[in-house]
Amino acid sequence: MPPHSEAGQRIVPLPVIPAHEGGRAALTCRYRCGDACFHQAPNTSGNPYLGDVIAKALSRRSLLRAGSVVSLGAVGMAAAATSAAATPAGEADLTLGRGRQPKGLQFEPVAPNKLDQVVVAPGYEQAVVVRWGDPVLPGAPAFNPGRQTAAAQAAQFGYNCDYLAVLDLPGEPRRVVMVANHEYTDEVLMFAGYNAANPTREQVEIAWAAHGMSVLVLAEDHDSGRLTPVTRHRLNRRITATTPHLFTGPAAGSKLLKTSADPTGTRVLGTLNNCGGGTTPWGTVLSGEENFNQYFGNADLVTDPTVKAQLARYGLRGLASERKWERFDKRFDVSQEPNETNRHGWIVEIDPFDPDFVPRKRTALGRFKHEAAEPRLTRDGRVVLYMGDDERFDYFYKYVSRDRVKKGNSPAARKHNLTLLDEGTLYVAQFTGDSPAAEIDGSGKLPSDGEFDGRGKWIPLASGNRSFVPGMSAEEVYVFTRLAADKVGATKMDRPEDVEPHPQTGTVYVALTNNSDRGAAGKAGPDEANPRTRNRHGQVMEVMESHNDAAATSFTWRLFLVCGDPADPSTYFAGFPKDKVSPVSCPDNLAFDRYGNLWIATDGNALGSNDGLFGVAVSGRDRGQVKQFLTVPIGAETCGPIISEKRVMVAVQHPGEVDGASVEKPVSVWPDGPGNLTRPSVVSVWRSRGNCRIGEDD
Incomplete structure (x- = not known):
């Protein structure tokens, strides 16, 4: 039996870090991305690289005080309670003292741990909102893993929830509508006796039904952040791998999208591997298809x-x-x-307020492994979407609509706004550094100007039916966007995942999760944009559009965080003292709170701890103080964070997904305890004292 803490919680011994990206289990690589990191990266172009940009490391921060770094092994055995203090006995004090922390981040950090539970900051409570298999549609049966059917799953909450969107429900006080992506299925954790060489038709059809998206109305408790599903609401909906979708935009009807089942090239069944997403100014939800291959x-x-x-x-x-x-x-x-x-790898748009809305795959946004589609408006009211292609050495994109957003929710405005993602210009980013190449030696040593930063430009790929890429038609650019970006010399990046514009300043934050291939044999060596080799922990970058206009075709960039163990000289926390930060590894999803603080969800923590959610100020005297707010159970990834005034929500994806785990040999028993299957779930967290705001002192 695994050891237990004094409070009785299961503790899983810290593992040896495997040879996968970050700290991922081989089981995760197998089912989520098809072992992508064990194959040659698809981008074999000669384009420049962008990866581990090491920020300014001032001499007074280059060495840590003795004993300042949290010991993961010690913390894993010390963290015990549902609300866990950040600092075990004898370790560094990660707080700055009451009253000095910025609003929204006034909490005691959670310590790194390997507990089989969600661990939240002291003074907070938590509850599961909805689990895999819980009813969504009227008449859906209760979850029974021994008697699961495809029909039942098609009416129940799907598997491996990822991106979350929560919108107020007009006319229904204390109710919201939640949209959740379901990225992939892990059959070995779903089906007892699963034979990977010979799955049954029923198992395959259950998996089809467990993919896609769920739309679910939730009722809010008056005195807390607790949320309860409203299982008979007219807006509740499941979208699966067999739900009809429409192609729209300039590539709709292309010969490249035609099949024997759809000779028009305008209709497609299903959406696959839905990962990150976005919410539009007109109230629809965008969902990115990622590892569809x-x-x-x-x-x-x-x-x-x-x-x-x-x-x-x-x-x-x-x-x-x-x-x-x-x-x-x-x-x-x-x-x-x-x-x-070719009919997968797109951004899908749905209207959560219209259960009859046919989901649309927007071809003007290009086809690649979409991780996010986060909007911002230009000065003249056009919509811009920032998008990452989550693959080693792939690219960062944006789309600028031709037309302006119409305000209001009238039928005419809504009809107009639903066309905005079909006509516009698709761009890809090219980054340059500003230091002599001779000063970049691969160690992370700073160049003479004291920091790694530079400028960049947006290279147009296509606009409407016009291609800007020599030798490629517009429809080829949209369908084979990666090849188009190769041709124009876009800059290779290290798994650009979520992209989030700051709601007040407009600065665009990009999570670059990791890329351990940096500097490997046969791979490109360091340059100013890639000064640290073997990037296992990732970084967060800031991109500032020229004149702060989202329509600009040029920008500047700099590093905000270089993640990893604070004792590692190559890490950087925007200049904040490294003895007062939480260790953070493999940033993935991003979100902002009402005060403009950035929140970072991690995927594949390579420091030996469970993944978690971290808050960090991006301005002021506390800029760069990373603070861990929660951790998720063993084997799980933190996804889809939503930070509101009353609650924090996260999707707990693939709990128990550890090498060797199965239904018969579970590593995790979260959330329902021994004797139950581990189930991906959405969790809500709120202040223990009623009506207190998230991240604010009483």
Whole structure:
């Protein structure tokens, strides 16, 4: 049996860090991204790289005081309670003292740990809002893993929740509508006796139904942040891998999107691997299709060299897929339907207030492994979306609409705004440094100007039916956006994941999760944009558009955080003393609170602790003080954070996803305890004292 803390919680011994990106388990790589990090990165272009930008490290911060860094092994055995103090006995004090911390961040940090539970800051309570398998639609049965069916799953909350959006429900006080992405399924943790070599049709169809999105109305408790599903609401909806979608925009109807089942190239079944997203100013929700390539089999049977190259650039390779879906539907067999893969990897838009709205895949936003689609308005009222392509050495994009957003919620305004993502210009970013190459030696040593920063420009790829990429038509640019970006010399980045514009300043924050291939044999060496090799912990960058206008075609950039162990000289926390920060590794999802503080959810913590949620001020005297607010259970990833005045919400994805785990041999029993399957869930956190705001002293 695993050891327990004094309070009785299960503690899982700290593992040896595996040879995967960050601290991911091999099981996660297998089911979430098809072992992407064990294959050659799809980007084999000669474009420049952007990765571990090491920020200014002033001499007084280059060495830590003795004993200033939290010992992960000691903390893992010390953290015990649901609300855990940040500082075990004998360790560094991570707080600055009551009253000195900025509003929104006035809490005691949680210590790194390996507990099989959600651990929140002292003074906060938590509850599960909804679990995998909980009813969403009227008539949905209660979850019964031994008797699960595809029909039941299609009416229940899906698996592996990721991005969350919560919107007020007009006319219904104390009710909100939540939209949750369901990124992928982990069949070995879903089905007892699962045979990966021979899945059954029922198991495959359950998995199809567990993908996609859930729309669920929630009721708010008057005195706390507790939320309860309203299971018979007319807006409740499930969108799955078999739900009809429409293509819109300039590539809709393209021959590249036509299949035997859809000779028009305008309709597609389902959405796959929905990861990050965004919420538009007109109240719709955007969902990014990320690692869609892993669901398709028999790519190696394709003989056309042009098609093979296109497939390879998107990571399609091999024969049988992991889940063997191609055995049950030929659309997942690349040798029979090579264009079906082109029908995934898009941004999907849904209207959570209209249960009859047919989801739209917006082709003007380009096709790649979408991680996010976060909006900002230009000075003249057009909408801009910032988007990351979550792959080693891939790119950072933005889209600027042609037309302006119409204010209000009249039918005419809503109809107009639903066209804004179909006509505009798609750009990709190119970054340059400002120091002599001879000063960049790969160690993280600062160049003579004292910091790593520089300038950049947005390179146009296509606008409407016009292509700016030599040798490619506009529809080819939209469908094969990665190849277009290769051609124009975009800058390679280290897994650009979530992208979040600051709601007041407009500065764009980019989470670059990691890339341990930096400087590996046969890979590009360091440059000013990539001065630290073997980037296992990632960083957060700031991008400032020229004249603070989102429509600008130039920008400046600098590093905000270089993540990792504060004792590592290459880490940097925006100049804040490193003996007073929480260790943070592998930033993934980003969010802002009402005070403009940045919140960071991590994925694959390479420091030996569970993943968590961190708050950090981006301005003022506390700029860079990273503080851990919560941790998620063993094997889980922190996703979809929402920081409101009354509550914090997170999606706890893939709990118990640890190598060797299965239904028969669970590593995690969260959230329901021994004897129950571990279940991905959405969690709400609120202040213990009623009506107190998140992150504010009483």
